[in-house]
Amino acid sequence: MFGWGVLKGMLVTLWNFLLTYLWPKKGIFTVQYPEKKLPLAQRYRNFPFLVYDGTPHMIRCVACKICESECPPKCIYIIPEKDAEGRVQKKPAVFDIDYAICMNCGLCEEVCPFDSIFMDHEYEISKYNRAEDLMVRKEALLKPWEYFAKIRPHDFERIEAKRAAKSAKAKPVAPAEKPSQKPDAGPTSPQQGSVPKNG
Amino acid sequence: MEILYFFAKTGFYATALVTLAAAILVVTLRNLFHCALALILSLLGVAVTYLYLKAEFLAIIQILLYIGAIMTLLIFAIMLTHRLTDRSVSQTNRQSLPAFALLAVFNIFFIASLAAVPWKINSASLAAKIDTQALGAFLMGPYVFPFEIISIVLIIALVGAVILGRTDQ
Amino acid sequence: MAYAYLIPVFPFIAFLIIIFNGKRLKHQSAAIAIGGSLLAAAVSTVVILNTLKGATYSHTFEWIRIGTFSLNFGILIDPLTAMMLFVVTYVGSMIFIYSVGYMHEDPRFSRFFAYLSLFMASMLGLVLSSHYVQLFIFWELVGLCSYFLIGFWFEKPSAAKAGMKAFITTKIGDVGFLIGLFLLFTCAGTLQFKDFTPEFLAAKTQAGGGLFALAAILIFAGACGKSAQFPLHVWLPDAMEGPTPVSALIHAATMVAAGVYLVARSFVLFAQFPQALEVVAVIGTITAFMAAFIALTATDIKKVLAYSTISQLGYMMAALGLGGFSAGTFHLMTHAFFKALLFLGAGSVIHGTQTQDLREMGGLFPRMKITSLTFLVAALAISGVPPLSGFFSKDEILLTAYESGSRVIFLILLVTSFMTAFYMFRLFVLAFLGKPRKKIHAHESPAVMTVPLSVLALFSAVLGIPGSPYWNHWFQGFIHGGHAQEIHVNLFVVKCSVAAAFSGIALAVILYRFLPKVPEWLAKIFKPLYLVSYNKFWLDELYQLIFIGPFKKISQLLFRFDAVIVDGAVNQSAVQTVNLSALKNWFDQHIVDGTVNGVAWITQRMSRILRKLQTGLIQNYLLILLLGLLFTIVIGFYR
């Protein structure tokens, strides 16, 4: 019969319409955003942040500039700290990330040998000014290690375990970094892929 | 109340002026699309004139047919030949001056002769109210034969237009 | 009765539907045509039943008015018309149904039915006509259909030629017919059938009816053409090139009977003039005999039947010519049925064996039982075996001949009757009995063909009864309009007729079934006669010799005359002209041309000015038009 299909479709939408009133839980899928939010998955990633242990002074980052050179859109800018004599310290003086450029690829997290940069869960970052406000400085980037434990407990445990093992093993010989990289990579973390783990 | 009639009469002259102005635009504007729009305005004015002659049905028919149908056709035709509405092309030919002169003389003579004619106004028909039903009765009664013929002509014209307008030969 | 005009309308509507939708309808067109014919049959049945009760009907209306003369067409229904209606609608319907089977494979199936319907419509119109001119119109329409249908397989050159031949030959008769009508109108002042009463004619011919007689004979010439009478019969055998149902319907049952019908319709006119009747009788007799004689040796199954048809038509004409109105019309009716049946049977045979040559057939009886049986019935009927229909009608013709006093005609007709029986059974034996002479895959035709055969067989068997003494010669009374006819049975004639029939049958069966060598032997002995028969009296050749050859000769002579004398004179004058022209040339070149060129030069100059008016631009013209309008207004204003 001509038009029957149309009628059936109409009934479907009518049912949906009525369902939103009769049984809102089933009928409406909208999450009223600012008031309610959907829980995020642990591996959700947004823009990167820097980790410190304990107090904000103890930045894990050693200003090695690996992430800066690996970053595909080149949104990271690092200047290491220098002491009075002008020697380079293992600490960033300037660590800027331009959120307007960053594309959330997560490569910085993967390449960091010191577990100091991770991807954040923060997504409400709208700003009024593109040039100024989205250029995030070191102070704004710093977050405590416990914060990481809160948002990504699984990764936290894994990294903690790895770090403990590393520190136990690496106590006797500190400088041999490169040779230890290869034997370590495979057996210790088969599920980790290409993330280098020596500290 | 008299003042309202005065307003109404003034309205007629205003309408006539607008109509004529629009008509002048129709024949002088360079852009054919603008011409068509001016023609619509002019035809609307004619429809209002019909209202002053107490022919409501015709006024509506004027709008429905002239503006709804004929103008639509015209505009369609303009669209389909739009390359020729370029501003660089002159839109009038060389006989505008003689035409203007002749028409002016024509009008003068016409008005002169018109003034000489004493019309016998038939006040009964001036006051008569012609509703749509009466028109329909006339169409179906005394004028049924021309009515039928005109419908046949219309059909023939439409068929002819379709055949002429076909692109695939 | 008032609905009688519907009778031809139904087939005509069928024709219109089919001819305009032939491509789409395909085989449904047959259903439409049959429906049209059956409706016509139904209406005509009502009409016939009314007529049987003694009612007649006539209705006229004005067709054209020229000055004071008005041409009134209309419908006339009397017993003769009723009989013709019966024949045309019933035989026609049967043949329509039959054609579905016969023409099934034909690519122009629907057009065939369109033509058939048109034919049916025109034939019915012819029969119902109340006016000579109206009859003539339908007469020509019928001829046109005949032409279409003979040449239906126009891919065959022979069919196309046959169509043309039929058309031209009948047209010769028609010209006579037309002149006859003119004459008749001049003399009588009317062409309405019902005006021609004996009293009217008697009043008109008091001063001498020579022109009337001439008109009658000329009308008979038309009938000759249509009914294939002696000098104009040559087209009918060739017409067998058409499809067999066509032969059955048109060239055996109905159209060719139109001539007879015409004579019967004009019988009052003929009866007034013994001379005219004599002509009719003699021509009919000659035709009957000659055609039967030719049929003796024909080998094509349809040709045999065609000549048989001519012969039987001659019979009818002879009967009419001898004053036997009822005998002629009665034979017309019975003949229509059994001849249609014969043709359809032949068609069935052709359909089954894919050949028309009698010499290739044989032994079909066991394979085509229904066809054979019905064919046998028809053959017996045409031979005049009692109590089948042919016996009664033919017997009455013979009786008429006998009683007219002309022994020669009677004898010739009797011999013809014998020959009829002979060739019919020669045909039957050759086709159906014995052994197959050639390997042919004969098979019975489908039911759609055999059922009409059976119905027609039934009719041909019993249709003689109404005219027989057992029904007290009811038919004869009916056809005369209710006046009981006095007909006494002459046993001598009956005996002669029966004897002729049976001897013919017996001879044929003996000769061709049991002594197959004898016919050849006979042919050798009577070689001249055989050749005469085999070559159809050399009539075609004769026509060639008498009419066409001399025509060509004369044309050649004229051509010679033209080429030598006329052309010579012309050429001579041309030479002289050339000489003269040379003289004139000089004059021309210098003086005349000078003038002309001068004029042209002036004209050109003038035109350049005037040409400005002829721009070809409509708007320009419009402007000038406006100028003219203005001019008139100004003139009007200051008048």
Added chain:
Amino acid sequence: MAETIDQIFVLAKDRFLDLLGIVLPDWIILLVRILISIAVLLAVAPVVMMYMTWLERKVLGRIQNRYGPNRVGIFGLLQPIADGIKMLTKEDIVPKNADQVIHFLAPVVIVIAPLLVLAVLPFGRNMIAADLNVGLLFFLGVSTFGVIALFMGSWASRNKYSLLGGMRAFAQMISYEIPMVLSVVPVILVTSSLSTAAIVEAQLGWKWFIFTPWGGFAALVFFLCGVAEVNRTPFDLPEAESEIVAGFHTEYSGMKFALFYMAEFISTFAISGLAVTLFLGGWDGPAFLPSWFWFGLKTFILILIMIWFRGTLPRFRVDQLMGFAWKVFLPFTLANIFIAALWALLPYPKNFIADTIGITVILTLLQIFNRKETPKKRKYLYAN
């Protein structure tokens, strides 16, 4: 009391005019009488339009399992006002090559037609702004103006998407105009009047035309044609966003864009109102509620159905759209005129039977003639 409520607007107007009559001369009263109607219509129409946008968004949201606007005001009731403010403050962009004058005129002209048309709608008993004796024709005639304006806009934009949209709108509106007018003819035929008020009068007392066999189908055709006339889904080819950006109003922004929208929504309202007037008995209804309420309710239901259509149906293809108008609606409406004539001619039980038969026949014929034709297998002359 019920009578008072029913006539409350009429009474209010009369009282007001009486008051004015104390001080002002007759002719001014007459003018004011006219102007009040105009002013009310001009004031009501934009409000109606605004809340129709709200309604549409709400209902569409619910159909799509969302809430729809619910932030600005309770239930989002202030949303249209917010939208209006936004539209007014937006930048008004005119393309460089556009025909400036016409580009400006188009949105102005396009709202005129739907506003004018409201004048002949009987919103309730005695509540008609202008009871013309050719009211129905006036409605149909004036509503054709929209096409011209729409085409002005599309042409003046100098944008090929605009032009395409305009062309589509043109073809579509011309095609649907015809069955629409033809579907109205039976109503005129039965009531023998062109006045909308008289048509409503003829239907009083539950003699709504939609309950007659011809009227039911004519109403369906009229409503669908109306949906096509106002370019709403599933007939929204002229503004098909997935094909030609936004059709004729691609190059419009800000208030001009809003005017286009306003025209569309007011026409939607007007068409629904006319459908109600012609087939659903206008303001007729049980007397316990005022007549204008019934009119509003019926119109509201029709508008809801339009929104429901939009939430359900996908867009037509151009050929389907044209075919629908010319092959289905046109022959049906033509036949429907005769069916309605039968209804008017025959006495009660007979006309019902005759109409049922007629409608069955025409629907069957339509189905037969519009069935899909699969071409027959090709026959080859030489190959197999």
Added chain:
Amino acid sequence: MTPIPLNHFVIFSLFLFSIGLYGTLTRRNVIGILMGIELMLNAANINLIAFSRYISPNPETGQIFVIFVIVLAACAAAVGLAIVLAMYQNRKTVQAEDIHILKW
């Protein structure tokens, strides 16, 4: 209350007619010519109604003929524009002066 004089209608229609005729005479574009013709037809219509309203004993006649004229104008527009389109397709021009052979 006196009615508007008949002559005013007639003069109005005369002017309209003249303007239309002017357009017909001077426009180069065939569509422009058609527009002029439409104007002229409208002028004629006004005359028809005005005269039948003011002078004729049966005022319906003029209106009925106006209906006929409008239909004929529709015919003319349809056929004329179809011709224009055909011309445009074949000759790539709609200028009246390019079409001056008067036959094809």
